Amino acid sequence: MSDNQDFEKIKANDKARKLTSGVARYLLLTLWALIVLFPFYWMILTSFKSYSSYNGEYVPRLIITSPTVQNYISAFTEVSLGTYLVNTFIFTVVTTAIMLVIVVLSAFAFSRLEFPGKNLVFTMFLSLMMIPNELVIITNYVTITDLGMRNSFPGLVLPSVLSVFYIYLLKENFEQIPDELYKAAKVDGTSDMRYLRRVMIPIAKPTLITITILKVIECWNSYVWPRLITDDANYFLVSNGIQEIRENGFGRENIPAMMAAVVAISVPLMILFLIFRKKIMEGVARGGTKG
Structure with missing residues (x-):
């Protein structure tokens, strides 16, 4: 007991x-x-606060008694926020699409094809990850300027279409696919591109979705390079447009209108992440697992 x-x-x-x-x-x-x-x-x-009510708060309030949407109307009518959003959308879609083609082909070559110096080339690729972007941005600026691509979408896009990290991530994922599938496909006379499209890409779909989403977020938040290579407001992205709005749009004192512009810019990324957050985690886990 x-x-x-x-x-x-x-x-x-x-x-x-x-x-x-x-x-x-x-x-x-x-x-x-x-x-x-x-x-x-x-x-x-x-x-959602009016300019007068915001400035009249000696003690910040955590609730709104009289919300207004005038700040959002001003964000799209008094400044070129719509143009900045369109520019960013074009830049993001084009950059991500080109990068995916380069990343998929590079990862396939490093994971399945045999060619002289493959390991050395891949090691050199990985060594580039240790070089901060700030060290190559001047070289990129001089190159794009010499090519006459300042204040143009090609000048914005070209330096952003290569990512060594994404190539490495996808290569690790491709290497988890059994070699027997590739050898069997070659025996059946399947070309490398057909095998890539029909077998490897479908299997690596979670990782590709992760890479796509991360690149979209990276492009949407890009600031240093667009600010350096463009001084024409017609090519400003949202990250640069916010600074332009602050300096020449609403003014530094109209904080509610500035916050409305920031919300309008941030909402697409928030929605994208909330929808695909499980895919992101799944893709990263698959890319980092061997065997």
Whole structure:
């Protein structure tokens, strides 16, 4: 009887510890989520405040009593936010499409084809990941300028179509596909391109989706290179357009209108990430797993 009581007591204590640990973990996660999400909440909240009500708040308010959409109307009528969004969309789609072609073909060549110096070339590729982008941006600027591509979409796109990291990620994923499939396809007379389209790309679809989404986010948030290679507002992207809006649009004091423009720019990426977040995690996990 005593043994049973001791067992029940130990079981109850273990259950209590697990419950306490679970509650503490969720409380910490909730607190961390509030800290991370508060800036987004404040951005959206401010975008619905009028200019007068925002400036009249001596103590910032965490709720809105009289919301307005005038800031969003101003963001698309008083400045060229629509043009910036269209430019960014074109830049993102074209850059991502070209990059996918290069990444897929390069990863296939490094993972399946045999050619002299393959390992040396791939090692040199990986060494490029250690070079900060800031060190090559001047060279890219001089090259694009000499080619007469400043203030043009080709000048924006070309330096952004290659990514060594994405080639490495996809190569690792391709190498998980059994060699027997490739050898069997070659015996049947299947060409390399047909095998790539029919076998490797469908199997690596989660990783390709991840690469696509990450590249879209990278292009959408691109700032340094577009700011350097363009001084014509007709080619500004949203990241550069925000600075232009701040300096020559609403003015530095109209914070609610600025927040409305930022929300309009941020919403597409937020929606994209929320829809494909599981695919991103799945693709990264597949790309980093061997065997």
